[in-house]
């Protein structure tokens with residue numbers, strides 16, 4: 001009985017076509033790629049978590065699907081000060097962040113960005129930062145990050161101010177970046 005029902009489902013073209021809209025609704029947020037204007041705009045502060053609750057949920061889902069470590073709202077076309085990061089298996093969202101302290105030591109790592117598919121380059125940043133931000137629980141919190149964590153936070157916070165990881169690159173590396181995007 002069960003078997004007959006399954007075969008009927010698979011063989012029916014009409015059933016598949018009627019399912020298609022569901023797949024579209026479930027698809028992840030579209031990631032804006034360079035040189036989309038939204039990536040250069042300073043994002044607006046959010047008034048509270050409620051305002052961006054759905055956005056946070058969708059951004060976390062998107063980050064999980066693309067297997068990234070960080071995603072800022074402007075990258076999905078929303079000019080608001082929200083970003084999500086992956087830590088281990090968990091995803092966290094922060095809003096209205098401010099870097100309140102930077103250590104003197106720097107760290108250089110190879111960075112990539114979801115808005116620059118297939119382009120990686122060395123970027124030098126502060127090795128340790130203290131950040132004040134609004135958490136998903138609606139609390140203003142002070143966080144300290146070091147190493148890769150500090151790099152990810154600085155990269156994502158830059159996005160909220162229209163700054164991109166290619167901004168400090170010299171002419172040749174920038175040309176290489178443009179070429180790699182053209183070949184994409």
Ligand SMILES: [Zn+2]
Pocket residue numbers: 112113114115155159
């Ligand atoms: Zn990025």
